[in-house]
Amino acid sequence: MPRSPRPPMREPSYFVLAALLDGPRHGYVVIQRVAELSGDRVRLAAGSLYSVLDRLLGEGLVAVTGEEIVNGRARRYYALTDTGREALNEEAARMAEAARIVTERAAAPAPRTLRVRPA
Secondary structure, rough: OOOOOOOOOHHHHHHHHHHHHOOOEHHHHHHHHHHHHHHOOOOHHHHHHHHHHHHHHHHOOEEEEEEOOOEEEEEEEEEHHHHHHHHHHHHHHHHHHHHHHHHHHHHHHOOOOOOOOOO
16 A cells, blocks of 8 residues: 655754754754754754654654763764655655746746736
8 A cells, every 4th residue: 555645844853854864963963953954044942852853753753872871961862764764855855846846937937917907
């Protein structure tokens, strides 16, 4: 049975997954990388990041790969799963197609507009 398409991703989820493309990272580094990748459009507070990560963990898109104690605090490392990489690639393709449609139409000659005179 064919799999139904995933719904479009929210921007924070997209950039959290993109931040994990280069390998496992812990929360603080994910926050920094998300801001960098998004050109500072997406700035996650710690609570928001962990809400996104919890949802992505539940969906099987990320996994915890390790944990260590640093300065008395637990530092958890997250990584993309194969399913997460696939979902990220699908979303990137969806956005690219949506952008292509608009840019092609914007480059085409503008249609003539009709002037309507009031009755």
